[in-house]
Amino acid sequence: MPLAKRRWQAALSRLACLALGASLVLSYAPFEQAWLPFLVIPALLWLVKDKKPSNAWRLGYFFGLGWFAAGLSWIYVSIDTFGGLHPIASVAILLLLFAYLSLFPALALFAWRWLTVRFGRLGYWSLPLVWLAAEALRGWFLTGFPWLDLGYTQTSTWLAGYASWFGGTGISVIIMTIALLTITTLEQRHWRAPAVIAGLLLLPFVLNQLTAISRTGEQAKIALVQGNISQSIKWDPDQHWPNLNLYLDLTRLVYNDHDVVIWPESAVTMPEPYTDDILAIVNNEMAKTETGLITGIIDIEGENYYNSVIALGQDGASGVEEEYHHGHSNRFQKHQLLPIGEFVPFGDLLRPLAPLFNLPMSSFSRGEYVQAPLRAHGWEFSTAICYEIAFPQQVWANFTPATDFILTVSNDTWFGRSHGPAQHMQIARMRAIELGRPLVRSTNSGITAITDEHGQWLARAEQFEATTLSATVPLVQGLTPFALWGGYGAWILAGLILLGGALPIVIRR
Structure with missing residues (x-):
């Protein structure tokens, strides 16, 4: 492929990831279009799934820029009103914040692609775990800034039933898992992945009945x-x-x-x-x-x-x-x-x-x-x-x-x-x-x-x-189960998903 065409395609991919990230703001309050992550995250993974780890990093970074710039744009109100800075300086400070926060989704997608290249399908199912790890790092490093966790998009839906077991971060794990299953469905055209998706969407109704x-x-x-x-x-x-x-x-x-x-x-x-x-x-x-x-x-x-x-x-x-x-x-x-x-x-x-x-x-x-x-x-x-x-x-x-x-x-x-x-x-x-x-x-x-x-x-x-x-x-x-084990439940859930993805591979071998 000519170099100019490759560069053009790379630029379009980055712009697409930027737009996908920005669109996520509509899934949070006050807009609450909770269905959006189930389109946005599979679209992101589709753009990344065949890329080298270094290119996955770049696309993840542009996704993060859109995600945080749109989702956290409200911070400008306080800086502009009370910060005493020129608007250009206010915007520059915000861009620094967004540039920093974008490192974490970039890290998650880099790790996912590296593991997939190294371990094949086993690495493919590592995404919920590496995404959880990147988000945990974002919530801890430099005192942490855990705003805009994907799980919050489902606060008003039935999927919030997962939260009483695995927390809001556990819902993020489920969103990532459904995204992987969606890609699997598009690639393999088999009934198993849609059946698992249906099960994950219905499971909160059962979990709600088991919460004491x-x-x-x-x-x-x-x-x-x-x-x-x-x-x-x-x-x-x-x-x-x-x-x-x-x-x-x-x-x-x-x-x-x-x-x-x-x-x-x-x-x-x-x-x-x-x-x-x-x-x-x-x-x-x-x-x-x-x-x-x-x-x-x-x-x-x-x-x-x-x-x-x-x-x-x-x-x-x-x-x-x-x-x-x-x-x-x-x-x-x-x-x-x-x-x-x-x-x-x-x-x-x-x-x-x-x-x-x-x-x-x-x-x-x-x-x-x-x-x-x-x-x-x-x-x-x-x-x-x-x-x-x-x-x-x-x-x-x-x-x-x-x-x-x-x-x-x-x-x-x-x-x-x-x-x-x-x-x-x-x-x-x-x-x-x-x-x-x-x-x-x-x-x-x-x-x-x-x-x-x-x-x-x-x-x-x-x-x-x-x-x-x-x-x-x-x-x-x-x-609730979450009250008993806290955020550790989300890690267990992500680990079980990784094991579940690995099981068919082990059986075939």
């Missing part, structure tokens, strides 16, 4: 408060008391007839211990009405600042078991900090360069990886602050058999009316499905919502309104 969780018959009356305070004034020292008064005024509408009231991340903008006196008053008022209050707040301990959540009011089932004071045990300190937003690597070098690297509250210390659940009205709330909810293994590590609710508080105001908050909510819903507990999510401007143990909506507030949200939430008992 059930409702106890008890209910909790929970209210969430959404303050909708503009990010541009939130950290202004003159706004500390107006911010607090707004939350108190909204809470007065609901606290008398609710068991627990929850405020969002950093709702109290004046740090502990400077608010101890007012918090003690709020604590006493809540205790009088047998109400628990959970709020986000900044906590100062010595020279360390913590992005925290504390519980006030009635913590026990029949009364107050531990009175509030600064440093009391009924608190959670964020562990998984957001780079640039909550800590700045090489801060002495970067902070003078632009406001982006010197945002308010960007010098936090880490809390412990595993912490005790928060206690309110006798119930236990396994907690994750904002970005932490995207780390399934950390949420699992903080879950206990006694957990009654998955609680996450956030402030997505940074990202405006983009698709970022909807993706964040979709991720949080997946945690509810994995662990089989109701999800309670309180935010400053949305999406504030409560779901049941299957991730189905119980109540949802409108975005960008100062409001309260109320729901009667059924309590749940029992443990």
